[in-house]
Amino acid sequence: MFRFEDPAYLYLLALVPVLVLIRLWGLRKRKHQLGKFGDPALLKSLMPDVSKARVEAKFWLMTAAVALLAVMLARPQMGTKISQEQRQGIEVILALDISNSMKAEDVAPSRLDKSKMLIENLVDNFTNDKVGLVVFAGDAFVQLPITSDYVSAKMFLQNIGPSLIASQGTNIGEAIELSSRSFTKQDRVGRAIIVITDGEDHEGEAVAAAKKARKEGMRVFVLGVGSPKGSPVPADGGGYMKDRSGQEVMSALNEDMCKEVAKAGGGAYIHVDNTNIAQKQLDGEIAKLQKGDIMSVVYSEYDEQFQAVGILLILVLIVETLILESRNPLLRKIRLFK
DSSP states (O other), X not given: OEEESOGGGGGXXXXXXXXXXXXXHHHHHHHHHHHTTSOHHHHHHHOTTBOHHHHHHHHHHHHHHXXXXXXXXXXXXXXXXXXXXXXXXXXXXXXXXXXXXXXXXXXXXOHHHHHHHHHHXXXXXXXXOEEEEEEESSSEEEEEEEESOHHHHHHHHHTOOGXXXXXXXXXXXXXXXXXXXXXXXXXXXXXXXXXXXXXXXXXXXXXXXXXXXXXXXXXXXXXXXXXXXXXXXXXXXXXXXXXXXXXXXXXXXXXXXXHHHHHHTEEEEEEEOSSSHHHHHHHHHHHTSOOEEEEEEEEEEEEEOHHHHHHHXXXXXXXXXXXXXXXXXXXXXXXXXX
16 A cells, blocks of 8 residues: 655645746747847857757756655655554443433533543553444444444544434443444453443343343443433523423433443443543453453554655756766767767
8 A cells, every 4th residue: 555644745746847837938938039040050050069958858857856856755655564463452342322311411511422522531541452332322233343443433433423313212222232242253352331321221121131241241331421310401403302291301310220230231330420530430440351362453554665765866866967968078979868
């Protein structure tokens, strides 16, 4: 694979056609001026040492030097190999609740935004681990298959919102089931499902799904986001969401259900509020998981190629310098240029 580290310098290549146009204009003007002195054949006999070909060669060499300089400054790179490495790490599937209730602002800036920041900080602490992302509301789907590409994980995270799932609700059970099927098949690797939700499970079966995941060697952690006291849910058009009777919809964190699911899954329940305590607790729990051999890190290494371009540039400049515009009287018998 070939790429340029800083392609902005390639704009210098636009100077090449400009130089050519200026050269053509200069030759035409020179020819017109010489025509005023007399017959071209007579003028040529009066200037035996003048070589038009040498001048042309020097110009094209200098133009090539400008092009090579632009390429060199852009730092061309070439991929030399794609490799797999065996590293010690864990596998984590993050199941994020994106139902409308996660828009509540009892945790600043909102439950959902606070969850995103927590996930991003967690991913920043990963080194040799794998991470996947599942989003759920009334339904659940894989937003990002398990990977060691943390840049992609954070990029996918930014585009998550309640509009991704039309079916509203909070189906934690389906989210756990889908997460448990999203791990790799590698043996002896610590696996964790981290459910981030406000605990309003409208579908049930979350406890049964957590027990099943535990039997299959996974640990289910639940991060409860919000306040048990409840908070109104902002509406997209402004104001707050209302029920059929015209009353504002209040969403409260169901801590009891969250704790029950975490206990069934052999993990821990962590309350997420406006402090950083939840982040520290989660990092501590993740650090306890068994690290196993992970064979999945595929990457390309790029070698700098600007040195080769620089050497070629120097050679072109040396040749251009050695070529004189007029013939050397001592070397008239040697005709490199007709």
